[in-house]
Amino acid sequence: MNGSFGVTCNWAKIGLLLLLLSILGCNTLKKVGEDELLLTKNTILINDEKVTDSEVKGLISQKPNSSVLGYPLKLNLYNLAKENPDSSFQDWLHKKEKREKRLNNLLSQKQVNRLSESFLIKGYSEFLKRIGEPPVIIDTSETNKSLSKLKSYYNTKGYFNNTGAYEIVNGKRKKRAQIEYNITLNSPYIVDTIQKNITSPELDSIYDQANRQSFVKQGEQFDLEKFTMERERLTTLFRNSGVYNFQESSINYTILRDTTIASDDQLMDVQLNIKKFRSTNDSTDTNMPYKVARHKQINIYADYDINGATDTLKSVQHENYNIYYSGKLRYRPKALTDAIFFEKDSIYRDLDRIRTYRQITNLNTFKYPNIDFVPDSTQTKLETNIYLAAKPKYSLNLNFDVTHSNIQQVGTAFSASVITRNVFGGAETLNVSARGSIGLLSDASLSDETFTSELGGDINITFPRIWLPFSTERIIPYYMLPQSRLSVGTNFQRNIGLDKQSLNSILSYNWSPTTRLKNNIELLNVEFVRNVNTNNFYNVYRNTFSNLDEIADDFQDDPEYSSYFEPIQEEGEDPRLSIPTGANNFVRNVLNDSIPVSPEDKELVNSIEERRIRLTENNLIFATNFTHTKNSKSGINDLDFYQYRIKLESAGGMLSLLTNVIPFNKNPNGQNLVFSVPYSQYVKTEFDYIRHWSIGGGQVIAFRSFSGLAIPYGNSDNVPFVRSYFAGGSNDNRAWNAYELGPGSTDNINDFNEANLKLAMNLEYRFPIAGDVKGALFADAGNIWNVFDNETNPEAVFSGFSSLGDIALGTGLGLRYDFTYFVFRLDVGFKTYNPAKVGSNRWFDGYSFKQAVFNIGINYPF
Structure with a gap:
């Protein structure tokens, strides 16, 4: 009887759900005009094969309404909005003072109710429109834009002679349609020879040494993306080979044939052009060949103040680095130079600049650094200046939380931490934190007291290096942002x-x-970990205690074991093992066979005792x-x-x-x-x-x-x-x-x-x-x-x-x-x-x- 009732209820729920979806399905076309078509799907066919590539599909301008598991949720929410709410509401919304006067002096209560209802309808409609989506109506102008994007995309892949068309296919249900895009690619163009026009002899030499890594290769199909990747590769190559000021805009390619003229020959020659450096610092533009530059000298300005004078600073030299400071140098020189990856007389590498920024930031002692490169008149020597502005020596963080758990009905937690930077002069960071909480106990039987409390603290010090008796720099260089952490903490509950x-x-x-x-x-x-109140085990682990107490029920009326049970407080109440004495004694006597129980119960008691020992041991x-x-x-x-x-x-x-x-x-x-x-x-x-x-x-x-x-x-x-x-x-x-x-x-x-x-x-x-x-x-x-x-x-x-x-x-x-x-x-x-x-x-x-x-x-x- 119960089973059949459950089945009936389930079918009723399923029927109600289907009815609801049917009603909402009818709502889908509510705001689609008689001469309009709701876009339901886009299909792209390339040489009669369906395309699933998300990049290609993303070129389509008009996409169907979004859906959740196939259901157009946002569209139906939008359609629920009222089309033209009461126009009298406009005065109500925009002329507050006049409206209040009219409400107080001229309007009847019925009019007030009608305006209030209009207010709710207007607000509700605006909300639904804001969270919903209007129906996507097929627009042929947008369809033509999509077709042009598809053709242009395949132009970038070497199919310069591709052709395309689209077809609007009416759906099986009224006022619905999908668009089918058809692109015919024809034969692609192939890169034949690659010529070069590099104005700088030094860049020409660098290019020849790394030419094998080029993304643009002879005999491969033309692909504009590979040309873009090659520009990025060359820019990175030159900047990491001494050309600190190289600009990606100096690189372009020329196609040495007219691809708009049809021909059986699909081969094309391309030319790589690398122009001169263009500077606009002066009133007249100047062009000069790119040159490889080296670091002439490296200056580190510790505790830099943008408004301070630099000619009165003291200086100290450490391993070919010049360190400038005012007053007393607060940092060990090695702590600063280890974070700098430029070396005197070495060629400039952009990779060293990036690593220097990362490592200085990783020290957590300085703000984001400023690095400046000053070339000499020959553009081959650089004066490299690194400006470091210190963060505050101390900082304080405070946190306050309200908590809830199965032990606490409600609790409050407070924590505070003090951060001290550059503790020993080597950019070390010391963090001393303390935390505490107090809460209202959720179950009075867990303790004789009402409140819970927790107190703890931690001391954490971070070193910006691997702290070992031997050097690990060859295995873990500084650009890998090495850190050593030593922490000590304690907690009391x-x-x-x-x-x-x-x-x-x-x-x-x-x-x-x-x-x-x-x-x-x-x-x-x-x-x-030390468990202080082990006698509270059976109060905390209630399921475990219930299983043990259920076994003990067979002996609750035996006077020999009456001392194991708590006194009955109310008439009709079953005796319960006392915690912890009665429970512990009962377990001990069961395991030493002083209390006879079935083998299954003895095994369960043994399991309970093993768990108690495990969870109460330190x-x-x-x-x-x-x-x-x-x-x-x-x-x-x-x-x-x-x-x-x-x-x-x-x-x-x-x-x-x-x-x-x-x-x-x-x-x-x-x-x-x-x-x-x-x-x-x-x-x-x-x-x-x-x-x-x-x-x-x-x-x-x-x-x-x-x-x-x-x-x-x-x-x-x-x-x-x-x-x-x-x-x-x-x-x-x-x-x-x-x-x-x-x-x-x-x-x-x-x-x-x-x-x-x-x-x-x-x-x-x-x-x-x-x-x-x-x-x-x-x-x-x-x-x-x-x-x-x-x-x-x-x-x-x-x-x-x-x-x-x-x-x-x-x-x-x-x-x-x-x-x-x-x-x-x-x-x-x-x-x-x-x-x-x-x-x-x-x-x-x-x-x-x-x-x-x-x-x-x-x-x-x-």
Whole structure:
């Protein structure tokens, strides 16, 4: 009965949806005139073959209305707007004082209501027009422009004799049509000989040495894009070969035949022209041949003041660099010269100029530098001046946040940091920060107190070089922006979980071989975590306690175990194990067989006790890791790019090597102890890949995949909680809350579920809705499992390809608002495939807004 009712309800919903879409479909042609045609599609045929190239399709001037999964949302929103709102509203809108007088003295209430209604209709109509799109009506003048663009484009590819036409094809439905563009290319022109006319002998010599790298080659089809690329290549070549003032405008090409005359001969000769340098500094233009210049002297003006005099400055020379300063030189000379890539008597290279700008900016001590090149009368010697203006010695940053979590109803967080620049005279940066928060506890049973609190601080110092006893400049030169970071931090939590205290220290090195590649080595990452309030375990991990208390229900009426239970406060209430004494005693007696339970219950109690010990024990992690990242994104507006991150980490390995040298103390489990704490030992690897495809009109397909595995060994049989994986949350599988999904096919058995293997994939379709409002449809898949550790529950353990059936699938939709500097995000996720269910119940169980998971986030999840 219930099943048939559910099916009936689903068919009713589907029917209602189809009816709604039908009504809106009729609305599509609302503002299309009788003699007009709505453009539904553009097709481009080149030599009778359909073209899908986005660059070619982008040449079309008139494009169909945008759609979301084939539905013209913006067009239908525009059509909902009223065509001609009440004209009397114009006086109401533009003559405020007169309108108010009329309303107060002359108009009846009915007239006021009518004008108010007109106001609402007008505002609503303007809003719909603003966020919508007017119908794209086929305009033959625009079609002819598109055809001309297509022909011109193929002219640039060497098809100078191409021909074209277009055809308007009426659609099957009324007042709809598509346009079909047909281009016939004919035979292309081929570059035959390449002549050169280079006015500067020095440029001619440089060109001949690098001629093999030319993009324009004899025997290849003419392509204007290659000529453009060649101009850019030559400009870069000359500027990196001593010609500091070379101008790209000095390069042009001449085609040595008339391509408008038809001929069987499709060969064409081209001539490369490189003119003289043209200067307009004087009243009369002067032209001179380009020459190779060298750095005659290099001057560094430290603490430069644009309004200050330079003739009274003191100077010091360091490795052929002249450093000018006033008062006392605040920087070690080597710290300044290491950031300069020009060398005395060397030829000028534009690459050195770019690297100098990057490295000086990377020091975080100076404002953006100014570099000036002053040539002598022969144009072959340069006086190179580098002007450095210091940033303030100190700066203060303050932050205040309001927070909410599953532990805090509401909280306030405050942080402050003081940045000190050039601490030791070598452009080092010292950052001292402190943070604190206080919040109202969400559940009074978690603690005897009402409020939570957290206090922490960090000291971070950055060196603009690799800080090691030996030089690494040959392997990691300064143009790779090397940095060394040393940080020490601590944090204290109260009434948050088990009241953790942590201490961490990191020594890391990072450098960027190119603008797209980044490397980071954490040579030493030490973290000590101490759980202060371990007796609060069963208050925090409620699901774990519920499972234990359910087993204890069989013994609640036995007087022998009455001391394990809390006194009953209300009549009819079931006794509950007391925390922590009763729960701990019950577990101990079950495991030593003093309390008889079934083998299944004993196994569950043993699992609970192992988890309690793991999550309440202190952790000491000595780790080393390496991270390599590549990002092909060329700018903030680049919507078509990829990014990947590879991370390798090893913990406890160095300490393990010392076991034969240092006699470590051991605990009863045989684990080596450091400061009375067993150190963690594991290896970990991660791979994260992101790919974005731009599909036009601001629409993007975004994909992410992640895989991570941490394997404990030696001194550990599990991975520390702080280094394990979890699933769910606003940046993961959005149909589950954080820590709620997995491991494997288990059904949220713990309050904070985690494991040491994770697989995840995300696919998201992003599209514009109106202005800064964006939309998204997404599908998130993945899960976590235990592997190679001490977990015994088969449902939580990854056992091969069969475990891939435990991959959860969440789907949903989202809204985003772009504030330019950040994006506010709201996502709604539905459990589409839940591996914790059985059989067919795994699919679409609880697929409703009532059981959906709502996520709020800042910026895109990937």
